[in-house]
Amino acid sequence: MLPSINKNIYFSLLFLFLFNTSYSQNKTLDSLKNELRTYLPKDTVRVGLLVRTAFEMTYSDPNGAFPLIDESIAISRSKNWIKGEALGLRQKGNLYYVLADNLNALDTYQKALVLSKKISDKQLESSLLSNIGNIHADLKEYGHALENYRAYLKTSQELGNRPDEIKALSNIAIVYNDSENFEEGISYLEKALELAKLEKNDLFVAAITNNLALAQKKLGLHEKALKNYQKAADLAQIIGNKYIEASALNSIGEINALLQNYDIAETYADRALSISKEIGAVEWQSDSWKVLSSAYENKGKATEALKAFKEYVSLRDSVLSEEKKSELTRKEMQFKMERQQAIAEEEIKRERLVKNGYLIGTILLVIISALGYLFYKRRRDALEKKKIAEFNAQVAETELKALRSQMNPHFIFNSLNSISDFISRRDIKQADDYLIKFSKLTRSILENSEKKWITLKEDLELMELYIQLEALRLEEKLNYTITVDSSIETDNTLIPPLILQPFIENSIWHGIAPKNGVGQIDLAIKKDKDMLVCSVDDNGVGRSKNHNQTHKNNSFGLKITSNRIDIINHLKNTKGSLKLLDKNEGVRVEIRLPFEAQF
């Protein structure tokens, strides 16, 4: 119930003027409900009706008012009518407040306050500040309460709204009194009283005077307090406000009891009791019984005193239980609010943590990626370098071996043997001829083996020189042909030097030399698309017949040649190849190389 606020200590203006609205109370709830039923367009008029109806239902049926107020907010939003939405929200806050849902009330008021500031509606802002202040005061959050009340005071002064100014001053005073700062409270009350008198508002004057007396009583200023209570009681009686009258009369009784004027105390307490009963104010009845009990006791009326004390205790208990209930609700509210605040703080912390986490994570990711790339690059570069070095080593080694295979020691010494043989047979002319050819070939091999590519013409000349030399040694046992496709320009076609030599050597030494009768070697150079096809054919004894014997030499020449082809393939990205074919009679070797023209 609404009037439970602060009533145990002070009779405050707080609940008297709780809801600031601008409506004059000239329409009944029933007529409003009727209007709502007949006026259906979703416009500002309906919003006004909805808010007013909800307002009228604040105390009688707050729960039933929610659908109406929600509709008003929805319509306002769809129409972009900010003031309508703010008014709706304020009334919704009132409903929550009445249902003791301080948390939602506060939240809803705050939303309305933001909107009211947006549209610079000072009056609306003022009323909201007041309401927000009230809730904080309820929750004994005096700092927040004062803050809002001061803002309320300022806006009401700016607007020149005297009643609001009085209410603001009074409420500030009550907060001070609640926090036992009575001097400050009294000074605000005096300001409020002055203004109320200027306004000639007797209700305000009565209520403020009553509060002033209370503060004075707390400070022990009994004379001043009695005087003011009397003023308040008289004025309340004139304007017919039983609450203020009962409160004031009882307080007079209380003070007289303290001053040991028990007869006067009894009289006032009696009067207060009867009015309290009239209006059903249990707390004040209990207070009055307390005063009466003390008066009877001191006047020696023990029976009455006991009866009064019993009344006091029973009523006090019911008040206390009522208070405990409200205290419990308040505590619960506070707890809920604190928890929500804690959750909100946690949420903020968590968000900050997540944000920081993301930031740190991103930075780490970037650093790790950079490092990773760096390492990867270094490793890759190292591997690349190693590969190149290995390849270069392979090239050098192969070149050396190629030279060695061409300058085969067997060939050298066999040649020398041949020369020796000619000499011993006194065939000086043949010996000399052989020797000159041998030296020319050796010189050419040495010169050309340094080169990676020579012209086909030069290479074929070399090959022919070689074959001639071997033919001399074999004495008429060897015939040869060299054929080049007419489409090939020998002086413009490049070939790795002496690449066919090991195969010619094999054909002569292992194919034709062991053969009975005349042997034939055919060298052929052809072009197949972008490949140069070089072949050596012999009609010798073939590989199978003397396999064991020739295996080593064969494989050596074969290996070096295939290595050379691999290197070419690697450098030129081509598909050169080496093939050995065993024929019915003899062997055929085919080397496919990329066709390289000089120009």
Add this chain to the structure above:
Amino acid sequence: MLKAIIVDDEQHCINRLDGLLQEYGNDIDVLARCHSIEAAKSEIDRESPDILFLDVQLGNDTGFDLLSQLTRIDFEVIFTTSYDNYALKAFKYSALDYLLKPIDKTDFIHALQKLRQQNNLKETSKKIDVLFHNFKDNNDSSKRIAIPTIEGYTMVDTSNIVRLQSDVNYTHIYTSSKKKITASKTIKFFEDLLEGQSFFRVHKSHLVNLNFIESYNKGKGGYLTLSDGNKIEVAVRRKEALLKQLM
């Protein structure tokens, strides 16, 4: 009769030359056979030969040492050597005649024929100057070469050659002083001769000095602009290797 002196530190080499001369050089009279440059020097001074067969390696000396000690060279020189790339290059630059050992009779006959045909001693002394020039200025970037022309020999510093252009079996050589020399050799001859110098065969018909390249214009093969303003086509197959050289 032509007077000849043989200089070689190995007797069997002298014997072989003697044998060859007996068979193919009836018109040549060998007056002296020397094993050292000292002996050769005095024999030359005494006999004034027409022909000198000179071995390159003479113990610790060389045939070039002998020539450098002579005040006058009024005879033909035919070098003999077995295998010495450095010397061969020098002979080729100076267009001096040489025979490789063991001496092939065909080569020998050819050398004698040349000797009988062109008995121009002035030319020989010019060639020997080139030889000494190349030995003296022992830098590889500028060598002097003797270019065989129809008239005789023209001596040119390789660093002055801008480009060479093939004309069937002749080669036109363009110098930085705007001279054009027509040589009686193929461009292939000069390509081999100038190997190791800053020359590059950009095209079947063109050999250019890389130091005279002004710019390269992209294209299928592209073309070069030389400092004398000439534009030289680059063969597609040579483009990659050329750019590698230019980078």
